[in-house]
Amino acid sequence: MKVIFELSGTTLFEADMDIVPPSGSLVRFRTTTYKKGVNAGSLIEVLVGIEDPVRFEFDNEKVCTAYVSANGFRLLEEGQPND
Numbered sequence: 001m002k003v004i005f006e007l008s009g010t011t012l013f014e015a016d017m018d019i020v021p022p023s024g025s026l027v028r029f030r031t032t033t034y035k036k037g038v039n040a041g042s043l044i045e046v047l048v049g050i051e052d053p054v055r056f057e058f059d060n061e062k063v064c065t066a067y068v069s070a071n072g073f074r075l076l077e078e079g080q081p082n083d
Helices: none
Strands: 002-007 008-015 026-030 041-046 057-058 064-069 074-077
Touching: 008 026
Parallel strands: 002 064
Antiparallel strands: 002 008, 026 041, 041 074, 057 064
């Protein structure tokens, strides 16, 4: 299934995964886009399901996308700004 980490509706990172990280999991990833002062390539840490629950959307019986909120993220390493 596709798992999308988003901040205010903007995808910061997405991956195909066998499972969704359970609520309370600490997840680290490098962002792929710029949002709210966070440059693409930044390393951030997100506590899953604490501020907002994971949202599941089903396109049909076999396709599911999970949306994980990155609200409340912690910036570990800032990416390079785009000029």
